[in-house]
Amino acid sequence: xxxxxxxxxxxxxxxxxxxxxxxxxxxxxxxxxxxxxxxxxxxxxxxxxxxxxxxxxxxxxxxxxxxxxxxxxxxxxxxxxxxxxxxxxxxxxxxxxxxxxxxxxxxxxxxxxxxxxxxxxxxxxxxxxxxxxxxxxxxxxxxxxxxxxxxxxxxxxxxxxxxxxxxxxxxxxxxxxxxxxxxxxxxxxxxxxxxxxxxxxxxxxxxxxxxxxxxxxxxxxxxxxxxxxxxxxxxxxxxxxxxxxxxxxxxxxxxxxxxxxxxxxxxxxxxxxxxxxxxxxxxxxxxxxxxxxxx
Numbered sequence: 265x266x267x268x269x270x271x272x273x274x275x276x277x278x279x280x281x282x283x284x285x286x287x288x289x290x291x292x293x294x295x296x297x298x299x300x301x302x303x304x305x306x307x308x309x310x311x312x313x314x315x316x317x318x319x320x321x322x323x324x325x326x327x328x329x330x331x332x333x334x335x336x337x338x339x340x341x342x343x344x345x346x347x348x349x350x351x352x353x354x355x356x357x358x359x360x361x362x363x364x365x366x367x368x369x370x371x372x373x374x375x376x377x378x379x380x381x382x383x384x385x386x387x388x389x390x391x392x393x394x395x396x397x398x399x400x401x402x403x404x405x406x407x408x409x410x411x412x413x414x415x416x417x418x419x420x421x422x423x424x425x426x427x428x429x430x431x432x433x434x435x436x437x438x439x440x441x442x443x444x445x446x447x448x449x450x451x452x453x454x455x456x457x458x459x460x461x462x463x464x465x466x467x468x469x470x471x472x473x474x475x476x477x478x479x480x481x482x483x484x485x486x487x488x489x490x491x492x493x494x495x496x497x498x499x500x501x502x503x504x505x506x507x508x509x510x511x512x513x514x515x516x517x518x519x520x521x522x523x524x525x526x527x528x529x530x531x532x533x534x535x536x537x538x539x540x541x542x543x544x545x546x547x548x549x550x551x552x553x554x555x556x557x558x559x
Contacts (some may be wrong), residue, residue, distance in 0.1 A: 301393035307434040308442075310511045310547045311358060311366070311383070313468035313482045314500035315519055315527045319397040319432035321385055322360040322368075324558055325553030330356040331372065331546040333520045339538030345433070347542065354522040372522055376409040379523050389433055400478040401428040401444075405525050412454070421452035426524040428466075440470040446484070448529045462529040476506040480513070484528055487510075491529055498527045499535045513545035 292462070305432040308318040311328065322328045336350030346352060349399065356370025364385040371378050381403030405424040410417055425448070432442035444466035453460060468482030484498040502515025518533030518540055533539035 271305060293448050297522060301390040304389040304397070304434050306393060307389070307397060307440045308470050308480075309478060309504045310513070310545075312513070312545060313470070313480055314502055314513065314515050314517060314545075315440065315522065316466045316468050316482050316484070317383060317428065317430060318380075318468070319385070319399050319430045319442060321364060321383060322358045322549070324360040324363050325359050325551060327550045327552050328358040329548045329550065330354070330358065330368075332356070332543070333545075334374075334517070334520060334522070334541040334543040336541065337533065337538065338540045338542065345481075352522070358369055370523075374521055374526070375407050375411065377521075377525075378402050378406045378408065378524055382480045383430075391528065393473045396431050396433050399430040401430055402426065403524060405523055405527075409543075412452075413528075417452065423451050424525040425449045426528070428524070438472040442466075442468045444468070446524070446528055448525055450525065450529065455492065458492055462490045463487045464528050466528075470504070473503075478504045480504055480515070486528065495531055496534050496539075498531045509549055511545075511547040513547075515543055516540050517543060517547075544553070 276481055285414060300454045307321050311318055311320045311322060332354040336344055337345030338347050340347050340350070352372070352374040354370050354372040354374075356367035356368060358366055360366045361541045365382065367380070367382045381401065383399055383401045385397065387396070389395060390472075399530045403426045405426075407422045407424070414512060417507040427447045429445045431444070432440065432441060434440045446464045446466055448462040448464070450460050450462070464484055464486040466484040468480065472481045473479055480503065481501045484494075496518065498517070498519045500515050500517035500519065502513055502517075505512040505514070512539075518535040519531050520533060520541065521530065523528050533541070
Protein backbone atom coordinates (compact mmCIF):
# COMPACT_ATOMS: atom_id res chain seq x y z
CA UNK A 265 0.00 0.00 0.00
CA UNK A 266 2.87 2.39 0.80
CA UNK A 267 4.37 1.67 -2.61
CA UNK A 268 1.04 2.46 -4.31
CA UNK A 269 0.75 5.83 -2.53
CA UNK A 270 4.39 6.68 -3.33
CA UNK A 271 3.96 5.85 -7.03
CA UNK A 272 0.73 7.89 -7.22
CA UNK A 273 2.37 10.96 -5.65
CA UNK A 274 5.39 10.71 -7.93
CA UNK A 275 3.11 10.35 -10.96
CA UNK A 276 1.14 13.50 -10.02
CA UNK A 277 4.33 15.51 -9.56
CA UNK A 278 5.77 14.36 -12.89
CA UNK A 279 2.57 15.32 -14.73
CA UNK A 280 2.50 18.80 -13.16
CA UNK A 281 6.19 19.47 -13.89
CA UNK A 282 5.91 18.16 -17.45
CA UNK A 283 2.81 20.29 -18.06
CA UNK A 284 4.54 23.38 -16.74
CA UNK A 285 7.59 22.78 -18.95
CA UNK A 286 5.33 22.29 -21.96
CA UNK A 287 3.47 25.53 -21.28
CA UNK A 288 6.77 27.41 -20.90
CA UNK A 289 7.98 26.09 -24.24
CA UNK A 290 4.78 27.23 -25.95
CA UNK A 291 4.60 30.71 -24.40
CA UNK A 292 8.31 31.35 -24.31
CA UNK A 293 10.58 32.04 -21.37
CA UNK A 294 12.39 35.15 -22.48
CA UNK A 295 10.76 37.85 -20.37
CA UNK A 296 12.09 38.86 -16.96
CA UNK A 297 8.66 38.23 -15.44
CA UNK A 298 8.57 34.62 -16.64
CA UNK A 299 12.02 34.02 -15.12
CA UNK A 300 10.99 35.07 -11.59
CA UNK A 301 10.51 32.24 -9.12
CA UNK A 302 8.97 33.94 -6.10
CA UNK A 303 7.51 31.85 -3.24
CA UNK A 304 3.72 31.46 -3.30
CA UNK A 305 1.91 32.51 -0.12
CA UNK A 306 -1.66 32.30 1.27
CA UNK A 307 -2.69 29.08 -0.45
CA UNK A 308 -5.21 28.70 2.39
CA UNK A 309 -6.31 31.20 5.03
CA UNK A 310 -5.26 29.13 8.03
CA UNK A 311 -3.58 25.87 9.06
CA UNK A 312 -6.78 23.81 8.63
CA UNK A 313 -8.96 23.46 5.54
CA UNK A 314 -11.86 22.38 7.78
CA UNK A 315 -10.65 19.30 9.67
CA UNK A 316 -7.68 18.41 7.50
CA UNK A 317 -4.36 20.13 8.16
CA UNK A 318 -3.54 22.50 5.31
CA UNK A 319 -0.08 23.19 3.90
CA UNK A 320 -0.05 26.55 5.73
CA UNK A 321 2.25 27.00 8.74
CA UNK A 322 1.98 29.32 11.71
CA UNK A 323 4.62 32.00 11.17
CA UNK A 324 7.85 31.84 13.16
CA UNK A 325 7.47 33.43 16.59
CA UNK A 326 3.66 33.48 16.34
CA UNK A 327 1.20 31.64 18.61
CA UNK A 328 -2.14 30.67 17.04
CA UNK A 329 -4.89 29.99 19.59
CA UNK A 330 -7.53 27.58 18.22
CA UNK A 331 -11.12 27.07 19.32
CA UNK A 332 -13.03 24.32 17.48
CA UNK A 333 -16.70 23.65 18.19
CA UNK A 334 -19.34 21.19 16.96
CA UNK A 335 -23.02 21.19 17.83
CA UNK A 336 -25.02 17.94 17.67
CA UNK A 337 -26.47 16.40 14.53
CA UNK A 338 -29.05 18.50 12.70
CA UNK A 339 -31.33 15.45 12.37
CA UNK A 340 -31.54 15.02 16.17
CA UNK A 341 -34.88 16.82 16.02
CA UNK A 342 -36.64 19.54 17.95
CA UNK A 343 -36.10 17.83 21.33
CA UNK A 344 -32.37 18.52 20.93
CA UNK A 345 -33.07 21.88 19.23
CA UNK A 346 -31.64 20.35 16.03
CA UNK A 347 -28.29 19.77 17.66
CA UNK A 348 -27.87 23.09 19.44
CA UNK A 349 -28.44 21.47 22.86
CA UNK A 350 -25.28 19.41 22.39
CA UNK A 351 -21.72 20.60 22.10
CA UNK A 352 -18.22 19.25 21.55
CA UNK A 353 -15.20 21.49 21.82
CA UNK A 354 -11.46 21.38 21.26
CA UNK A 355 -9.07 23.98 22.63
CA UNK A 356 -5.55 24.14 21.28
CA UNK A 357 -2.63 26.21 20.19
CA UNK A 358 0.07 26.21 17.53
CA UNK A 359 3.48 27.87 17.55
CA UNK A 360 5.84 28.57 14.70
CA UNK A 361 9.38 27.56 15.65
CA UNK A 362 10.84 28.44 12.25
CA UNK A 363 9.18 29.50 8.97
CA UNK A 364 9.12 25.82 7.97
CA UNK A 365 8.37 24.12 11.33
CA UNK A 366 5.40 24.47 13.65
CA UNK A 367 4.11 22.46 16.61
CA UNK A 368 0.70 22.22 18.23
CA UNK A 369 -1.20 20.78 21.19
CA UNK A 370 -4.87 20.47 22.05
CA UNK A 371 -7.53 18.85 24.20
CA UNK A 372 -10.95 17.67 23.00
CA UNK A 373 -14.09 17.11 25.06
CA UNK A 374 -15.12 14.31 22.67
CA UNK A 375 -13.51 11.12 24.06
CA UNK A 376 -11.34 13.46 26.19
CA UNK A 377 -8.38 13.27 23.83
CA UNK A 378 -5.07 15.10 24.32
CA UNK A 379 -3.18 15.63 21.08
CA UNK A 380 0.22 16.89 20.01
CA UNK A 381 1.58 17.32 16.50
CA UNK A 382 4.18 18.92 14.28
CA UNK A 383 4.24 20.09 10.67
CA UNK A 384 7.36 20.52 8.57
CA UNK A 385 7.35 22.22 5.18
CA UNK A 386 9.74 20.46 2.82
CA UNK A 387 9.35 22.69 -0.23
CA UNK A 388 7.27 25.74 -1.10
CA UNK A 389 5.49 26.38 -4.37
CA UNK A 390 7.10 29.07 -6.50
CA UNK A 391 5.78 31.23 -9.30
CA UNK A 392 7.14 29.78 -12.57
CA UNK A 393 8.92 27.19 -10.45
CA UNK A 394 7.99 24.07 -8.49
CA UNK A 395 4.17 23.80 -8.73
CA UNK A 396 3.41 22.40 -5.25
CA UNK A 397 4.00 23.07 -1.58
CA UNK A 398 4.86 19.81 0.17
CA UNK A 399 4.74 19.30 3.95
CA UNK A 400 4.91 16.45 6.45
CA UNK A 401 2.41 16.26 9.31
CA UNK A 402 2.70 13.91 12.29
CA UNK A 403 0.57 13.63 15.41
CA UNK A 404 0.15 11.62 18.61
CA UNK A 405 -3.17 11.20 20.44
CA UNK A 406 -3.94 10.05 23.99
CA UNK A 407 -7.58 9.08 24.61
CA UNK A 408 -8.23 9.47 28.33
CA UNK A 409 -11.88 8.30 28.17
CA UNK A 410 -12.24 4.51 28.40
CA UNK A 411 -14.81 3.46 25.78
CA UNK A 412 -14.20 -0.25 26.51
CA UNK A 413 -15.27 -0.65 30.19
CA UNK A 414 -15.41 -4.46 29.93
CA UNK A 415 -11.82 -4.67 28.82
CA UNK A 416 -8.52 -3.98 30.57
CA UNK A 417 -6.93 -1.02 28.81
CA UNK A 418 -3.25 -0.25 29.21
CA UNK A 419 -1.72 3.20 28.78
CA UNK A 420 -0.23 2.20 25.43
CA UNK A 421 -3.68 1.05 24.25
CA UNK A 422 -4.89 4.64 24.57
CA UNK A 423 -2.34 5.94 22.04
CA UNK A 424 -2.88 6.58 18.34
CA UNK A 425 -0.69 8.19 15.70
CA UNK A 426 -1.07 9.83 12.31
CA UNK A 427 1.31 10.55 9.44
CA UNK A 428 0.32 12.69 6.47
CA UNK A 429 1.98 13.98 3.34
CA UNK A 430 0.39 17.32 2.42
CA UNK A 431 0.63 18.34 -1.24
CA UNK A 432 -1.05 21.63 -2.13
CA UNK A 433 -1.05 24.11 -4.97
CA UNK A 434 -2.39 27.60 -5.50
CA UNK A 435 -3.64 27.34 -9.07
CA UNK A 436 -4.76 30.94 -9.16
CA UNK A 437 -5.54 33.74 -6.73
CA UNK A 438 -9.07 32.29 -6.50
CA UNK A 439 -8.46 28.53 -6.43
CA UNK A 440 -6.31 26.29 -4.21
CA UNK A 441 -6.27 22.49 -4.02
CA UNK A 442 -4.65 19.93 -1.74
CA UNK A 443 -4.31 16.15 -1.53
CA UNK A 444 -3.26 14.37 1.68
CA UNK A 445 -2.22 10.68 1.68
CA UNK A 446 -2.79 9.59 5.29
CA UNK A 447 -1.85 6.75 7.64
CA UNK A 448 -3.59 6.44 11.01
CA UNK A 449 -2.27 3.85 13.46
CA UNK A 450 -4.37 2.83 16.47
CA UNK A 451 -2.74 0.69 19.14
CA UNK A 452 -6.17 -0.65 20.11
CA UNK A 453 -9.29 -1.07 17.95
CA UNK A 454 -12.85 -1.72 19.08
CA UNK A 455 -13.02 -5.06 17.22
CA UNK A 456 -10.48 -7.53 15.85
CA UNK A 457 -11.98 -7.06 12.38
CA UNK A 458 -10.70 -3.48 12.24
CA UNK A 459 -7.16 -2.76 11.13
CA UNK A 460 -4.70 -1.04 13.41
CA UNK A 461 -3.22 0.73 10.36
CA UNK A 462 -5.76 2.70 8.33
CA UNK A 463 -4.81 4.18 4.96
CA UNK A 464 -6.79 7.07 3.50
CA UNK A 465 -6.54 9.90 1.01
CA UNK A 466 -7.88 13.32 1.90
CA UNK A 467 -8.63 16.01 -0.65
CA UNK A 468 -9.61 19.62 -0.08
CA UNK A 469 -9.91 22.93 -1.80
CA UNK A 470 -10.59 26.62 -1.42
CA UNK A 471 -12.42 29.02 -3.71
CA UNK A 472 -11.85 32.69 -2.94
CA UNK A 473 -15.12 34.64 -3.08
CA UNK A 474 -13.97 38.04 -1.85
CA UNK A 475 -10.78 39.44 -0.35
CA UNK A 476 -11.75 38.12 3.10
CA UNK A 477 -14.19 35.24 2.40
CA UNK A 478 -13.60 31.85 0.81
CA UNK A 479 -15.58 28.65 0.32
CA UNK A 480 -13.82 25.49 1.53
CA UNK A 481 -14.55 21.80 1.08
CA UNK A 482 -12.83 18.51 1.92
CA UNK A 483 -13.44 14.78 1.61
CA UNK A 484 -11.52 11.87 3.13
CA UNK A 485 -11.65 8.53 1.33
CA UNK A 486 -10.72 5.54 3.48
CA UNK A 487 -9.47 2.57 1.49
CA UNK A 488 -11.77 -0.50 1.75
CA UNK A 489 -11.76 -3.29 4.34
CA UNK A 490 -9.94 -1.44 7.10
CA UNK A 491 -12.59 -0.05 9.46
CA UNK A 492 -16.07 -0.96 10.68
CA UNK A 493 -18.86 -0.72 8.11
CA UNK A 494 -20.63 1.56 10.60
CA UNK A 495 -18.02 4.24 9.94
CA UNK A 496 -18.33 6.67 7.03
CA UNK A 497 -16.00 8.87 5.04
CA UNK A 498 -15.70 12.43 6.30
CA UNK A 499 -17.24 15.26 4.26
CA UNK A 500 -17.07 18.94 5.25
CA UNK A 501 -18.19 22.17 3.58
CA UNK A 502 -17.90 25.71 4.88
CA UNK A 503 -16.71 29.28 4.68
CA UNK A 504 -13.57 31.05 5.93
CA UNK A 505 -14.04 34.64 7.06
CA UNK A 506 -10.94 36.70 7.83
CA UNK A 507 -11.25 39.71 10.15
CA UNK A 508 -7.87 41.19 11.00
CA UNK A 509 -6.10 38.88 13.44
CA UNK A 510 -8.98 36.36 13.44
CA UNK A 511 -10.09 33.71 10.97
CA UNK A 512 -13.60 32.33 11.49
CA UNK A 513 -14.42 29.01 9.81
CA UNK A 514 -18.14 28.17 9.66
CA UNK A 515 -18.91 24.71 8.35
CA UNK A 516 -21.19 21.69 8.01
CA UNK A 517 -19.52 18.33 8.64
CA UNK A 518 -20.45 14.73 9.46
CA UNK A 519 -17.38 14.43 11.70
CA UNK A 520 -17.90 14.69 15.45
CA UNK A 521 -14.22 14.26 16.25
CA UNK A 522 -11.80 17.10 15.56
CA UNK A 523 -8.64 14.98 15.49
CA UNK A 524 -7.29 12.75 12.70
CA UNK A 525 -7.85 9.46 14.54
CA UNK A 526 -11.54 10.28 14.81
CA UNK A 527 -12.49 11.96 11.55
CA UNK A 528 -10.41 9.56 9.43
CA UNK A 529 -10.80 6.15 11.06
CA UNK A 530 -13.81 6.40 13.41
CA UNK A 531 -16.32 8.75 11.78
CA UNK A 532 -19.87 7.54 12.45
CA UNK A 533 -21.87 10.36 10.84
CA UNK A 534 -23.66 9.73 7.54
CA UNK A 535 -23.93 13.03 5.67
CA UNK A 536 -26.66 11.70 3.35
CA UNK A 537 -28.89 10.78 6.30
CA UNK A 538 -28.61 14.17 7.95
CA UNK A 539 -25.87 13.29 10.45
CA UNK A 540 -24.48 16.78 9.99
CA UNK A 541 -22.89 19.02 12.59
CA UNK A 542 -22.92 22.77 12.33
CA UNK A 543 -19.60 23.92 13.69
CA UNK A 544 -16.94 26.54 13.66
CA UNK A 545 -13.20 27.03 14.12
CA UNK A 546 -11.76 30.27 15.44
CA UNK A 547 -8.11 31.14 14.90
CA UNK A 548 -6.50 34.08 16.73
CA UNK A 549 -2.81 34.82 16.28
CA UNK A 550 -0.45 36.51 18.75
CA UNK A 551 3.09 37.57 17.93
CA UNK A 552 5.39 36.26 20.67
CA UNK A 553 8.79 36.87 19.07
CA UNK A 554 9.11 39.55 16.44
CA UNK A 555 11.45 38.79 13.52
CA UNK A 556 14.77 40.57 13.59
CA UNK A 557 15.02 43.50 11.21
CA UNK A 558 17.54 43.11 8.41
CA UNK A 559 20.39 45.63 8.57
